[in-house]
C-alpha cells in the first residue's frame with residue numbers, strides 16, 4: 076500500500092501578518108514557514124500506520140507545489156518519516172491551480188490513499204483535497220478524524236452534519252483530515268534529520284495548462300476590537316445584566 | 326440569473342443555516358435581478374419546504390432518493406452539479422460546515438466555477454465579482470475576485486443572520502430525479518448521531534473551558550451554564566489533548582472555527598491559535614484570574630477572578646434574569 080501526503084507551507088502560527096505593495100501581497104520578512112498543521116497531522120498518521128508491526132504500508136510520499144525556497148519544509152517532512160518527496164515547481168496561485176498541478180502529476184502514479192488537510196492556515200480554503208479528488212475521479216471522504224487499517228479493511232471516521240460516522244472504504248481514495256487523525260505531530264529526531272538529507276526529493280516541472288479560478292486582489296488587516304469592559308470577581312451579576320440589557324444576548 | 330441555495334436538513338427539518346443562506350441569496354438577488362432556487366436533498370416534508378418562500382426562494386428542487394441517504398461526496402457533487410446545470414445557476418451557495426467543506430471543492434472542480442469559502446458579508450461588487458473572506462486564521466481579510474461566470478460561495482453559520490420572514494405565497498416545488506452516476510466505494514459501518522446536543526458549529530451561544538478549569542471534574546459548571554443558555558460547549562486545545570473533553574469540542578486554529586453570537590471563555594488564556602477560531606464571535610466574554618491574560622484583548626466583557634467562584638454566580642444571575 077502506498078500513501079501520498081500533500082503538504083502545504085504556511086506562516087508559523089505566531090507570525091504577525093502584514094501586507095506590502097499597496098496591500099496586494101504578504102510581507103514575508105521575518106516569517107517562519109512551517110508545514111500546515113493539518114498536513115503535519117496527516118503525515119504523522121501515515122507514519123504511525125507504516126510503523127505498526129506487520130504494516131501493509133510500503134511507502135509514504137509527500138508532494139508539494141511550490142518554489143525552491145520551500146525545500147526546507149519538504150526536508151522537514153522527510154525528517155519526520157516520509158520516504159521520498161516530490162516538489163512541483165510552481166508558484167501557487169489559488170487552490171484550483173494547486174489541485175490541478177497535483178492532479179496532472181499524480182494521475183500517472185499509483186497511490187492507494189491520498190491525504191490532504193481539511194484546512195490550511197493561510198487561505199483557510201478547505202479546498203485542495205476535494206478539488207484534487209474530483210480531478211482524479213477518485214472517492215473522497217472529508218473531515219476525517221481517524222484512519223485505521225484492520226486486516227484487509229480500511230476504516231475511517233468522519234464528521235457529518237449532525238454526528239459522526241465510521242465508514243469502510245475501498246482504495247484508492249482521498250481523505251481530507253482534521254484533528255483526531257493524530258493528536259500530536261511527530262517531531263523529527265536527530266536520526267531522521269540526518270537521513271532526510273539523502274532521501275530522494277524529485278523536482279517536477281509544472282504544467283502551464285492550468286489557470287486559477289480566483290484571484291486574491293488585496294488584503295486588509297481587521298480593525299481592532301473595542302476595549303474590554305471588566306467587572307470585579309464578585310460582580311458576576313452585573314455582567315449578567317450587561318449581557319441581558321446592553322448586548323441583548325441572553 | 327439564478328442563485329441556487331443548498332438547503333440542508335436534519336431529521337427532515339431544514340437547519341437554520343438553510344434559512345440564513347436563503348436570506349443572503351435574497352439580498353444578492355435584489356441587487357442582481359436574480360431568482361432564488363432552493364435545493365433540498367432528503368425526506369423533507371412539504372410544509373417545511375414551503376417555508377423557504379418566506380425568506381425569498383421562489384422555487385424548490387427536491388430530491389428524495391434512497392441512494393443519497395449516505396453522504397458520498399462524489400454522488401452528491403454529481404447531483405448538485407446536475408441541478409446547477411439544469412437550473413442554469415450562476416451563483417451556488419452552501420453552508421460553511423462539514424457538508425459545505427465536503428462538497429464545494431469537488432463541485433468547483435467539476436463545474437470549473439471559482440470557489441470562495443467562508444464568505445462573511447455580501448459581495449463587495451458584482452462586476453467584477455469580489456467578496457471578502459478571512460485569511461491567515463483571521464489575522465487578515467482578503468478581497469477575492471472570482472474569475473469565472475459561475476461562482477460558488479460558502480457562508481459561516483451565524484455570520485449573516487436570518488431575515489425577518491414574510492408571507493410570500495408558495496414556492497414552486499419540483500420533485501427531481503437525478504441521473505447522476507450512483508456508484509459508491511464507501512459503506513457505512515456505524516453512525517453516532519448528535520441529537521440531544523446543540524452542535525458547536527451552529528450554536529448561537531458557546532460556553533468554553535480551558536486549562537484554568539483545572540480538570541474534567543469541573544465541567545459540570547460549564548454544562549450547567551450551557552444548558553441554561555441553550556449553548557454548545559467547547560474547549561481549548563490542551564483540554565482536548567489531555568482527554569478532558571472530546572476532540573470535537575476543540576476550537577481554534579487547528580480545531581473548529583466558530584462564529585457564535587456569544588462566546589464565553591472560562592479559564593482560557595487566549596493564545597493566538599485559540600483566538601483564531603473564535604475571533605468572528607459577535608461578543609466575547611472572558612473569565613480569567615490573570616488580569617493580563619491576552620483573552621481580555623479580544624473580549625468585550627470580562628471578569629477578573631477565579632472561575633470556580635465566578636461561574637456558579639454568573640449562572641445564578643442568568644437564571645434569575647431568565648425567571649424574571
Ligand SMILES: Cc1cc2nc3c(=O)[nH]c(=O)nc-3n(C[C@H](O)[C@H](O)[C@H](O)COP(=O)(O)OP(=O)(O)OC[C@H]3O[C@@H](n4cnc5c(N)ncnc54)[C@H](O)[C@@H]3O)c2cc1C
Nearest residue numbers: 535536537561562577578579592593594598599614631632
Ligand atoms: C501550531 C499550534 C496550533 C495550536 N492550535 C490551537 C488551537 O486550535 N486551539 C487552542 O486552544 N490552542 C491551540 N494551540 C495552543 C495554544 O498556543 C495555547 O497553548 C492554548 O490555547 C492554551 O490553552 P488554555 O488557554 O486552555 O491554557 P493556558 O494557556 O494554560 O491558560 C489557562 C488560563 O487559565 C487561567 N486560570 C488558571 N486558573 C484559573 C482560575 N482558577 N480561574 C480563572 N482563570 C484561571 C490562567 O490565568 C490562564 O490564562 C496551538 C499551538 C500551536 C503551537
